[in-house]
Amino acid sequence: MSGKTVHIGCGAGFAGDRWDAAIPIVATLATREGPRYLMYETLAERTLALAQQAKIEDPSKGYSPYLERILRPVLAKAKESGIRVVSNFGAANPTAGAKRILEMAKEDGIADLKVAVVEGDDLTTVMTEGDIRGHKAVEGLAMPEGKLVAANVYLGAQAIADALAMGADVVVVGRCADPALALGPLIHEHGWTLDDLDRIAAGTMCGHLLECGAQVTGGYFADPGYKDVPDFGHVGFPIAEVQADGTVTITKADKTGGLVSHRTVKEQLLYEMHDPGNYLTPDVVLDITGVAIEEVGPDRVRITGAKGKQRPPTLKATVSFEGGWLGEGEITYAGPNARRRAELAIDVLRTRARDLGTNWPLRFDLIGTVSTFDGDGGDLRSGSDWNDDGEYRVRMATKGPDKQIAQWIADEVLSLYCSGPAGGGGVRHRIVPQITTASILVDRARVSASARLVEESA
Amino acid sequence: MADTTDAKNRRILRVPLHEVAHGRTGDKGNRSNISLIPYHDAAFPYLREQVTETAVKEHFAHKGASAVTRYELPTFPAFNFVIDDVLEGGVNGALNLDTHGKSFAFHLLAMEVDMPEDLVLHPEKGVR
Numbered sequence: 001m002s003g004k005t006v007h008i009g010c011g012a013g014f015a016g017d018r019w020d021a022a023i024p025i026v027a028t029l030a031t032r033e034g035p036r037y038l039m040y041e042t043l044a045e046r047t048l049a050l051a052q053q054a055k056i057e058d059p060s061k062g063y064s065p066y067l068e069r070i071l072r073p074v075l076a077k078a079k080e081s082g083i084r085v086v087s088n089f090g091a092a093n094p095t096a097g098a099k100r101i102l103e104m105a106k107e108d109g110i111a112d113l114k115v116a117v118v119e120g121d122d123l124t125t126v127m128t129e130g131d132i133r134g135h136k137a138v139e140g141l142a143m144p145e146g147k148l149v150a151a152n153v154y155l156g157a158q159a160i161a162d163a164l165a166m167g168a169d170v171v172v173v174g175r176c177a178d179p180a181l182a183l184g185p186l187i188h189e190h191g192w193t194l195d196d197l198d199r200i201a202a203g204t205m206c207g208h209l210l211e212c213g214a215q216v217t218g219g220y221f222a223d224p225g226y227k228d229v230p231d232f233g234h235v236g237f238p239i240a241e242v243q244a245d246g247t248v249t250i251t252k253a254d255k256t257g258g259l260v261s262h263r264t265v266k267e268q269l270l271y272e273m274h275d276p277g278n279y280l281t282p283d284v285v286l287d288i289t290g291v292a293i294e295e296v297g298p299d300r301v302r303i304t305g306a307k308g309k310q311r312p313p314t315l316k317a318t319v320s321f322e323g324g325w326l327g328e329g330e331i332t333y334a335g336p337n338a339r340r341r342a343e344l345a346i347d348v349l350r351t352r353a354r355d356l357g358t359n360w361p362l363r364f365d366l367i368g369t370v371s372t373f374d375g376d377g378g379d380l381r382s383g384s385d386w387n388d389d390g391e392y393r394v395r396m397a398t399k400g401p402d403k404q405i406a407q408w409i410a411d412e413v414l415s416l417y418c419s420g421p422a423g424g425g426g427v428r429h430r431i432v433p434q435i436t437t438a439s440i441l442v443d444r445a446r447v448s449a450s451a452r453l454v455e456e457s458a
Numbered sequence: 459m460a461d462t463t464d465a466k467n468r469r470i471l472r473v474p475l476h477e478v479a480h481g482r483t484g485d486k487g488n489r490s491n492i493s494l495i496p497y498h499d500a501a502f503p504y505l506r507e508q509v510t511e512t513a514v515k516e517h518f519a520h521k522g523a524s525a526v527t528r529y530e531l532p533t534f535p536a537f538n539f540v541i542d543d544v545l546e547g548g549v550n551g552a553l554n555l556d557t558h559g560k561s562f563a564f565h566l567l568a569m570e571v572d573m574p575e576d577l578v579l580h581p582e583k584g585v586r
Contacts, residue, residue: 046550139487140542141551220482226579227480263480263495266534270493272484274540276529289531323550363553372561376546376553379520397553437550439487 004034006189008182008206009239009253012040012070012087013213015047019069021213021237024253026074028239030081031254035189038078039181040087041211042066048175049320049435051091052150063097063172064089068104071170075101076110079169086160086181090117090172092150098172098454106456116168118159120449121175123151123317127446132319135440144436146321153317153442155449156282157203158194160184163451171451175318177281179207182240190244194311200284201308202246205291208279209250209268209303213237216268217252217299218259231257249302260299269293269303278309280316285309314441323436326399327406329413329429330367333421334391341421342366342392348420349396352412360400360409367393393426399434406431462572469575471584476567478578479505483563488548490559492566495536501577502535508571509537517569518544518562539566 009029011022022038029036042064055062067089078085090097094117105113123132129148137143152175161184163171171184183203186192192199209216216238218229229235236256241249250260269288273279279286287307296302333342346364353362365371366381368391374380398409410429417427462470479496494509496502511526518526524543531537545559546552556562575581 140489141487141548144551215482223480226476266495266536267480267482267493270484270491270495270536270538271482272486272491273538274486274489274491274527274529276531276538290533293534320550326553361553365555367555372554372556373521373565374554375520375522377520395555397555399553435550437548 004189004244006034006186006242007032007036007239008185008210008242009038010041010210010213010237011038011074012042013211013215015042015044015064015066017213020073022070022074024256025237025239026077026081026083028254029083030077035185036083037185038074038083038085039210040070040089041178041181043088043091043175045318045320045437046435048091048152048318049150049437051093055092060096062091062093063100064091067097067100071101072104072108075104076108079110079113084164084168084185085170086173086184088173088176088181090174092122092174094119094172094174095454101170101172102454102456113170114168114453115170115172116163116166116451116453118155118163118171118173118176118449118451120159120447121152121155123153123442127151132440135442137438137440139439141438143438144321144323146323146436149320149322149435151317151319153315153447154282156180157183157187159449159451161187164188166451166453168453177283178211179204179281180283182207182210183283186242194283197284197308197310198306199246201286201306202248203242204281204284204286205288205303205306206240206242206248209248209265210238210240212268212271214258215271216250216260216264218264221264221267227263229257229259233257246306247302247304249296249300251300260301262293262295262301265293265301265303280312282311282315284311313444315444315447317440317442318437319440320435320437323434324399324401325403325406326397326432326434327410328395328397329410329427330393330395331413331416331420331424332391332393332426333424335423336389338390338392339366339386339388341423342394344421345394345416345424348416349412353398353409356405356408358400358405358409360398360405363397365395367395371395403431464574470572471575471578471581472570472572473578473584474567475509475569475571477580477583478571478573479567481563481566483560485545485549485558488543488545490541490544490562492539492541492563493536494539494566495534497579498577499535501573502532504571504573504577505537506530509569513569514539514541514566517566522546
């Protein structure tokens with residue numbers, strides 16, 4: 001068995017993550033031996049649909065709008081140190097993303113950068129809209145109405161490994177299973193094959209622990225007095241060290257804050273997981289029920305014992321549709337009798353929306369009570385007593401197909417300045433185009449993933 | 459009110475789950491999952507007895523929860539609760555403020571349980 005250790009750092013856990021998180025990761029990896037990788041996960045369901053719309057407007061766009069912001073600060077140092085980059089920041093247009101990276105390399109004087117793309121996730125290139133709509137939606141949502149914007153299948157890790165075998169310094173992927181961003185490099189470096197189920201399971205678990213960035217190093221964990229995280233403002237992003245036998249050790253970038261403990265690892269391991277004995281991915285069905293989680297040093301946690309079962313016969317895809325318009329607005333009432341003035345504002349907004357003659361759904365929240373926990377009906381709030389005095393922020397939300405009506409309803413919050421209860425302040429109101437999404441399961445035979453190196457455009 | 463004690467003569471406190479365990483919410487479609495990880499491993503059987511699928515469904519009834527599945531991981535130890543139809547349409551469809559339901563773990567952690575004093579982080583916060 002090979003004795004080499006593969007290091008994989010994660011520089012982003014979502015599209016809006018910190019622009020500079022990868023800098024300490026690359027600085028740390030530059031001091032380590034052996035194969036080293038930097039992954040970024042940047043592609044939420046909605047993000048890809050927006051990228052698809054951008055690509056339709058301009059064929060040179062459609063990759064992640066954050067690509068340059070997160071990659072450019074580390075690209076030269078990564079190339080110089082032999083650290084290879086794998087990310088789904090290709091979004092709806094990996095080729096355009098790859099070309100932008102090659103341009104950046106030229107502008108920054110980085111020589112011989114090899115960039116590859118992974119393609120095959122865009123279902124609209126191999127299926128008709130009717131065919132896509134003919135699939136049953138899963139995860140408890142119905143197939144939405146509206147115009148189809150995007151349909152992308154979650155690819156597995158093999159094509160990423162293939163891109164690395166072609167010598168790519170940067171692999172630009174669109175939609176893939178998030179853990180594949182780590183599993184691809186591990187397949188390539190350790191020579192694992194997809195039928196080696198327990199190794200593939202370990203690599204998938206590793207990717208799952210890394211894919212949300214700081215969520216395994218103290219981010220989204222800190223709870224003062226209960227779960228304290230040192231130097232939290234400088235929370236370091238994670239690095240995994242992976243042995244050929246599938247042993248994973250999670251640590252973090254040097255000279256950063258944050259915490260890697262058995263508790264940070266457990267919270268992230270179960271994040272977005274349903275049955276922990278059967279976590280479905282394109283490459284394996286992962287079983288984490290028997291894993292051992294050991295703190296083996298300061299900010300070092302070793303995880304062993306992931307088990308793999310045969311991968312599912314279908315691949316999951318996210319389908320996105322134009323979903324009309326959300327209108328929302330907020331206004332604050334503070335001081336004596338604030339709650340009753342806020343409740344009166346809600347009454348006024350309800351009356352005005354009704355007078356507009358719409359039957360759009362309306363939701364009202366009183367922020368400062370139980371607005372995040374409550375249902376659309378407001379049962380939790382009405383079931384408790386609240387102080388009349390204090391500070392309360394009214395929030396109204398509505399949605400429907402028509403932009404103008406959404407604007408009219410949202411504007412009613414602004415109008416409270418002169419026509420609402422006394423002392424309202426701090427209005428924010430807006431309308432937002434909506435993308436509705438659903439998940440479907442697609443026959444593997446309909447999908448083919450492939451890797452290719454991209455040449456610099458002339 | 460007189461303290462309640464168990465067979466080992468330990469005080470039993472009524473506390474929010476937050477004094478006993480921590481957790482995190484994830485979302486997929488119209489479903490939430492919430493992990494529940496005790497600070498003391500010995501709290502696991504007490505949680506298993508009290509934080510049942512029925513109790514959690516009731517706790518999220520106002521959000522329209524239609525079913526709850528509890529997965530047990532006795533060696534972590536931890537639980538994972540999967541709550542169906544609780545997101546009012548999910549991240550891209552709901553009118554609520556927290557469309558992911560990210561705050562839900564802390565709604566679960568507000569649920570009250572009876573727990574021996576030595577398994578509670580801050581016994582002074584007990585309400586019994």
